[in-house]
Amino acid sequence: MSSITKPPIRHPSLQKNALGLSKQDYEGGMSTLCAGCGHDSVTAALIQAFWELDLPPHRAAKMSGIGCSSKTTGYFMKQSHGFNSVHGRMPSVTSGANAANRDLTYIGVSGDGDSLSIGLGQMAHAIRRNVNMLYVLENNGVYGLTKGQFSASADVGSKSKKGEANEQNPIDPLLLALTLGATFVARSFSGDKQQLIPIIKAGLAHHGFALIDIISPCVSFNDHEGSTKSYAHTRAQSVELVEADFVPLRREIRLPAQHPAVSVVKLHDGSSVCLRATDGSYDPNDRDTAYQHVRACQSRGEVATGLLFVDEAARDLHDMNRTVATPLAELPFEVLCPGKGALDTLMARYR
Amino acid sequence: MPPTDVANPRYYHKVVDCQWACPAHTNVPQYLRLIGLGRYDDSYLLNRQSNVFPGILGRTCDRPCEPACRRGRVDEKPVAICRLKRVAADLRGDITDRLPKAPAQKNGKRVALIGAGPSSLTVANDLLPLGYDVTIYERHTKPGGLMRFNIPAFRLPEQVLDEECGYIVDMGATMKYGTTVDSMKALIAEGYDAVYVGSGAPRGKDLEIPGRWDAPAILTGMEWLSSVHFGHVQKIDKRVIIIGVGNTAMDCCRTSLRLGATDVKVVARRSREFFKASPWELEDAEHEGVQIIENHAPKQFVIENGRLVGMEFERLQWSTVDGRQKSTVLDTVVIPCDAVILAIGQDNAFPWIERDLGIEFSDTQMPVVDKVTHQSSRPGVYFGGDAAWGPQNIIWAVEHGHQAAISIHLHCWGRDVTARPAPGMTLVSAKLGLHAWSYNNDYNPSPRATMQHEALVRRFESMNVEVELGFTPEQSAREVERCLNCDLETHFAADLCIECDACVDVCPTSCLTITQNHSPVDELRQRLSAPALNATQEIYVSTLLPQTKRVMVKDEDVCLHCGLCADRCPTAAWDMRQFDLLKPYAGVEHR
Numbered sequence: 001m002s003s004i005t006k007p008p009i010r011h012p013s014l015q016k017n018a019l020g021l022s023k024q025d026y027e028g029g030m031s032t033l034c035a036g037c038g039h040d041s042v043t044a045a046l047i048q049a050f051w052e053l054d055l056p057p058h059r060a061a062k063m064s065g066i067g068c069s070s071k072t073t074g075y076f077m078k079q080s081h082g083f084n085s086v087h088g089r090m091p092s093v094t095s096g097a098n099a100a101n102r103d104l105t106y107i108g109v110s111g112d113g114d115s116l117s118i119g120l121g122q123m124a125h126a127i128r129r130n131v132n133m134l135y136v137l138e139n140n141g142v143y144g145l146t147k148g149q150f151s152a153s154a155d156v157g158s159k160s161k162k163g164e165a166n167e168q169n170p171i172d173p174l175l176l177a178l179t180l181g182a183t184f185v186a187r188s189f190s191g192d193k194q195q196l197i198p199i200i201k202a203g204l205a206h207h208g209f210a211l212i213d214i215i216s217p218c219v220s221f222n223d224h225e226g227s228t229k230s231y232a233h234t235r236a237q238s239v240e241l242v243e244a245d246f247v248p249l250r251r252e253i254r255l256p257a258q259h260p261a262v263s264v265v266k267l268h269d270g271s272s273v274c275l276r277a278t279d280g281s282y283d284p285n286d287r288d289t290a291y292q293h294v295r296a297c298q299s300r301g302e303v304a305t306g307l308l309f310v311d312e313a314a315r316d317l318h319d320m321n322r323t324v325a326t327p328l329a330e331l332p333f334e335v336l337c338p339g340k341g342a343l344d345t346l347m348a349r350y351r
Numbered sequence: 352m353p354p355t356d357v358a359n360p361r362y363y364h365k366v367v368d369c370q371w372a373c374p375a376h377t378n379v380p381q382y383l384r385l386i387g388l389g390r391y392d393d394s395y396l397l398n399r400q401s402n403v404f405p406g407i408l409g410r411t412c413d414r415p416c417e418p419a420c421r422r423g424r425v426d427e428k429p430v431a432i433c434r435l436k437r438v439a440a441d442l443r444g445d446i447t448d449r450l451p452k453a454p455a456q457k458n459g460k461r462v463a464l465i466g467a468g469p470s471s472l473t474v475a476n477d478l479l480p481l482g483y484d485v486t487i488y489e490r491h492t493k494p495g496g497l498m499r500f501n502i503p504a505f506r507l508p509e510q511v512l513d514e515e516c517g518y519i520v521d522m523g524a525t526m527k528y529g530t531t532v533d534s535m536k537a538l539i540a541e542g543y544d545a546v547y548v549g550s551g552a553p554r555g556k557d558l559e560i561p562g563r564w565d566a567p568a569i570l571t572g573m574e575w576l577s578s579v580h581f582g583h584v585q586k587i588d589k590r591v592i593i594i595g596v597g598n599t600a601m602d603c604c605r606t607s608l609r610l611g612a613t614d615v616k617v618v619a620r621r622s623r624e625f626f627k628a629s630p631w632e633l634e635d636a637e638h639e640g641v642q643i644i645e646n647h648a649p650k651q652f653v654i655e656n657g658r659l660v661g662m663e664f665e666r667l668q669w670s671t672v673d674g675r676q677k678s679t680v681l682d683t684v685v686i687p688c689d690a691v692i693l694a695i696g697q698d699n700a701f702p703w704i705e706r707d708l709g710i711e712f713s714d715t716q717m718p719v720v721d722k723v724t725h726q727s728s729r730p731g732v733y734f735g736g737d738a739a740w741g742p743q744n745i746i747w748a749v750e751h752g753h754q755a756a757i758s759i760h761l762h763c764w765g766r767d768v769t770a771r772p773a774p775g776m777t778l779v780s781a782k783l784g785l786h787a788w789s790y791n792n793d794y795n796p797s798p799r800a801t802m803q804h805e806a807l808v809r810r811f812e813s814m815n816v817e818v819e820l821g822f823t824p825e826q827s828a829r830e831v832e833r834c835l836n837c838d839l840e841t842h843f844a845a846d847l848c849i850e851c852d853a854c855v856d857v858c859p860t861s862c863l864t865i866t867q868n869h870s871p872v873d874e875l876r877q878r879l880s881a882p883a884l885n886a887t888q889e890i891y892v893s894t895l896l897p898q899t900k901r902v903m904v905k906d907e908d909v910c911l912h913c914g915l916c917a918d919r920c921p922t923a924a925w926d927m928r929q930f931d932l933l934k935p936y937a938g939v940e941h942r
Contacts, residue, residue: 002918003786006859007794007911009425011881014861036851036921044856191850219851219921231849235898 005030018054026050026057028078033068036223038190038216038231039138043075045193046107046136049200050077053248060105061097065090065119068145069111069138069216088119091126091135095317098131101329102318105204106133113143116152116171123173127180130208130316134200137173137211138190140218141229148221159226172298173213174308178291183314184210185290186244186307189234190217198273199307201246207268208316215303234303241293242284242306245274265310275307284309352872354894354902357842360776363930365889366907367837369432372419374750375401376934379416379432380838384790386439387831389824392446394439399450401934403473403519403749404498406511409437410819411502413598413629413744421835424885425860425909428799430834434819438827440511451480453523458482460763463543465532468496469745470736471549472519473752477937478759479522486525486543488532494520497551497737498745500577501599503606504815535704535732545731545759548704548718549752552697552737558594562652566659569652572603572694579606579814588689590614592662594649597627600694604641607692609814616642616686618649618662621676622669635818639807644686648678653685661687697742708732717741724768725755731762756937772935781839781927782917788927790839792914795832836912838930843903845893847924850901854916854925855880860909863916868892868902879906 006027016022026047031040050057057079064070066087073082081104085093094108115123115137126135141154150158153173154166177185184206188196196214203210215234217223223230228237249270263284265273275284283289290309297304328336355362365371369379378397385394398405412433420429460483464471467489475485493499494516498507520526532538538546555571563569568588572595578584591612593604596619604615617636619626622645626633637643647664654660663685667678699717704710711719711728718727720734727734735751737743758768781789803820810816822830855863861881868875876883876890883890883906893903917925 002857002915003788004793004913004915004918006857006915007913008796009794009860009909009911011861011906011909012424013882013884031857031919034921035919036849036853038851040856040919041852044852191852193852217851219849223849223921231851232898235850 002030017051019056021051023047023051025079026077028073028075031072031075033071034144034220036219037068038140038214038218039069039072040075041190041193042136042138042196042214042216043072045190045196045200047076048193049197049204052197053201053204055105055204059103060107063090063094063097063106063108063133065110065114067111067114068218069109070114072138073107073109088114088117088122090114091119091122091131094133095126095129095131098133098317099323099328101327102132102323103327103330106131107136107204108133109136109138112137112139112141112151112153112173116173120152120171124176124180127177127182127209127211130181130183130314130320132208132316132318133210134203135209135211136200137213138216139173139213139229140216140222141227142218142222144218144221148218155228158228159224161221161224163226165226172294173211174294174304175291177211178287178294178309181314182211182309183208183311184307185309186211187213187215187303187305189215189238189303189305191231191235192238192305195240195244195305198244198246201248202244202267202273202307202310205246205267205269205271205273206310207312208314237301238303238305239297240278240306241282241297241304242308243276243278244307245276247272247274265312267312273307273310275310278306285311287311352868352875352892355889355891357891360774360932362889362891363776363778363840364774364932366840366910367930367932368419368421369416369430370838370932372415373402374415374747375753376932377401377416378838378931380834380836381931382439383430383432383435383831383834384836386435387828389828391439391442392444392449395443396446396449398436398439401753402746403476403752404469404515404745405436406440406515407498407507408746409433409435409440410507410511411498412436412746415746421837421909422833425835425911426833431800431802431822431830434800434802434822435827435830438822438824441821442824447518450518451476451522453479454482456482457484460484460544461486461542462545462547462759462763463488463538463541464547464549465538466496466548466550466736466738467491467494467516467526468549468551468736468748469498470738470748470752470755471496471547472516473749474547474549474735474756474759475522475524476519477753477756479519479524481760481938483763484525485523486527488527488530490529490531492528494526496549497553500580501573501602503576503579503602503609505605505609505810505818506602508815508817533703535708535710539708539732544763545733547755547759548732548734548738549736549748550738552699552742554698554700555599555693556696556698558649558693558695560649560651562654565654566652566657568659568690570690570692572599572692573697575692576602576606579610584610586611588612590688590690591616592686592688592691593617593694594691595619595694595696596643597694597696598629598632599697601628601632601636603692603694604636605639606814608639608641609811615640616644616688618644618647618664618686620646620648620667622646635804638804639810647684650683652691659689659691661685662691697737699738699741723754723771724758725751726758726762726768730768733758753936757935760937774935775933777931777933778840778842778928779931781914781929782923786918788839788914789929790836790927791832792836792839792912792927794835794911794913795829797829797833799833800826800830839912839914839927840930841905841910841912841916842926842928843891843893843905844924844926845896845903847922848893848896848903849922849924850896850898851921853919853921857915857919859913859915860911862906862908862910864904865896865901866904868895868904875904876906879904881906883908
């Protein structure tokens with residue numbers, strides 16, 4: 001909560017994007033999260049990315065479930081479409097929305113509880129189907145809304161605010177996604193916008209399911225000493241495996257001469273992402289390397305960050321179902337629903 | 352860039368733009384808040400500590416605070432500070448028992464003040480409560496100086512002047528009215544411990560062009576305004592030309608309209624952006640039907656049969672050559688008129704100060720006066736107000752008085768006048784609880800209040816009809832809410848910061864940035880959340896933040912002091928703290 005809403009005054013040197021919108025136009029309501037919540041920083045990074053990409057707010061849909069994380073869709077792009085679903089069902093609702101209207105940009109915001117506990121099955125199948133969406137997983141390792149119980153992403157040995165250590169194995173969303181065939185897998189930190197913003201932009205431009213696991217500290221229940229998802233711990237332990245630089249379509253790509261390790265991935269919309277492995281041997285296009293690296297970091301107690309794996313050749317939900325290019329929502333009724341005669345003809349084929 | 356030193360009162364003082372711009376450093380935000388609360392007495396007394404004449408200045412001040420006001424940078428128009436000051440003065444109750452008083456036991460030091468204008472009265476105001484025996488020499492029969500004789504009553508009612516001068520005189524100053532000081536030597540011989548010259552710049556400048564002395568209807572503004580004040584002049588002819596476009600010219604043209612003139616023109620050599628008159632005075636004059644003519648240089652008076660019939664002007668065109676304004680004459684025109692009033696400036700004159708007293712004078716016959724101490728080359732003799740460095744406005748005269756009083760006090764007790772007491776500050780947290788602050792931190796989008804004026808037909812009935820009617824209590828309460836409370840400082844404790852970005856993200860005006868501190872300030876200003884392009888405004892740089900060794904940077908330019916950064920800070924690294932400048936005065940560290 002805040003004592004007041006944001007005054008409508010802006011700095012005179014703030015700029016507008018190609019749509020003539022300022023960053024303010026991508027903002028939403030005032031956050032009611034705890035002061036210092038990592039989720040608010042993720043919101044700010046999303047706003048910055050939307051603004052930089054000239055994303056028209058009325059062509060986007062914000063999807064969420066239940067939890068602190070799922071409240072945040074109210075805090076950006078107040079002019080967009082949106083759906084706040086029941087707990088854990090955001091991936092299914094988004095799949096349906098995407099099936100009906102493939103032309104919108106889908107931004108799903110979820111948390112470790114919403115995605116890795118109650119909604120685990122939902123998320124798994126959205127990954128399998130390669131639903132074209134940005135999937136932001138705001139990961140703080142606790143159930144903040146119910147006062148700080150360990151969540152499914154809490155690391156073994158991580159201590160609760162009262163001092164008890166977690167003994168159950170965590171679910172790592174990146175490893176899970178890699179095994180399920182995810183085509184865009186990244187991890188970042190709410191406290192590092194320099195890394196986070198280009199990854200969000202690349203995820204939005206990716207054709208398929210783009211998962212970004214964002215360590216987003218819970219300032220009320222998981223920012224103490226002994227926590228493995230605190231601001232201080234994440235800063236100390238994060239290892240940037242791949243540095244990503246998003247290059248929009250209209251900008252020329254210039255590769256630094258001294259860096260043969262830079263690989264350029266062309267994204268669906270024509271823009272590109274330049275990936276530079278900070279560790280020379282890392283190949284962000286190889287699913288097995290990605291898996292091994294994340295596991296290796298995990299065993300060393302490190303947090304692997306960056307855009308870890310991307311496969312732009314994979315087919316998404318619509319490609320696999322061979323749907324028409326026109327969004328179903330825009331098809332004339334007669335085409336979408338050809339009537340009883342057509343149904344009878346179809347049924348006759350199975351008799 | 353080195354970290355900002357906020358322990359030095361200078362930094363936070365500069366953030367309070369109005370207080371910084373005011374020569375007397377009046378605590379504007381606090382007295383405005385008191386007006387908003389209806390605490391007019393408290394507001395008046397706070398105001399009086401520094402500017403001594405709130406009722407007078409609330410009507411006549413040149414308002415250096417208003418162009419500086421931060422509100423003007425975020426919302427076009429600044430807070431109507433000056434006229435709010437008047438509200439406190441108009442609506443106050445009897446505050447006489449709360450005014451400083453002179454002790455019964457005097458301290459044995461005698462001080463002579465020459466002239467009873469604003470600067471001398473300020474010296475008296477500061478020295479009388481310390482037990483000084485203060486004698487004021489005034490050639491007229493009432494105190495006030497230029498404020499009384501040159502500011503017409505339709506702008507400043509006599510009763511306001513009487514009251515505020517009276518507060519000081521009644522503290523026990525010995526008033527020698529109707530006494531002209533003809534000899535400094537004789538005055539010093541009377542054995543005063545210190546002498547203060549606050550005699551103003553009482554002579555209107557003259558214009559020596561052909562015809563100047565050939566007709567009686569050519570007047571100088573200051574003398575003419577005084578004559579009107581004393582009732583020696585009660586009417587003027589129909590067509591009047593005023594030469595000059597300062598505030599005296601504005602008073603002359605509007606006074607002319609009240610004495611029977613119907614066709615009044617103010618003629619200026621240059622174009623409007625160079626006019627010295629305050630914009631609101633120009634506005635009022637034009638509203639009353641005064642015509643303002645630009646780019647006309649006086650050439651000669653046109654006299655026929657010993658009578659003034661017109662004035663000839665050269666029409667000028669101005670251009671910029673090598674960064675300097677140059678004029679070329681287009682042609683000449685004659686503007687017919689019955690009277691001309693010269694209002695082209697004021698001169699000082701010190702024929703009464705003997706040149707062998709050790710009081711050094713410059714080539715231009717102005718005394719050599721120290722800018723800080725106000726001391727002349729003869730210790731014990733001080734100058735202030737317009738007498739020191741030529742004409743300035745009233746609020747500068749008041750500040751001169753305060754500074755000279757400090758020097759006189761130091762001098763009288765044998766201390767070094769250059770060893771001035773340093774200003775201090777208090778910084779008190781405004782936090783009352785979770786999301787509760789001791790001030791109203793929300794932004795009020797109201798437009799600047801407009802002043803109600805007396806109807807034009809009523810105005811010209813007599814000289815004493817005050818034109819501005821003042822703000823109503825409702826109007827002033829709303830106008831106070833426009834103030835951004837710049838004295839509620841954003842105070843940062845770097846060691847508490849966990850770099851969660853909450854403040855950076857929530858700041859409505861993108862003032863905050865967490866970044867590396869590795870480049871010169873000009874480059875740093877460019878790479879902030881919003882480039883800090885207003886170089887007159889400071890940027891704050893913190894010490895190194897604990898986790899990443901980056902720094903917090905704040906651009907002060909358009910900070911709304913809304914407190915959202917402190918509201919959203921999980922560790923109270925940001926706090927809103929009320930800044931109070933502790934300004935030293937004679938004999939007191941601060942008050």
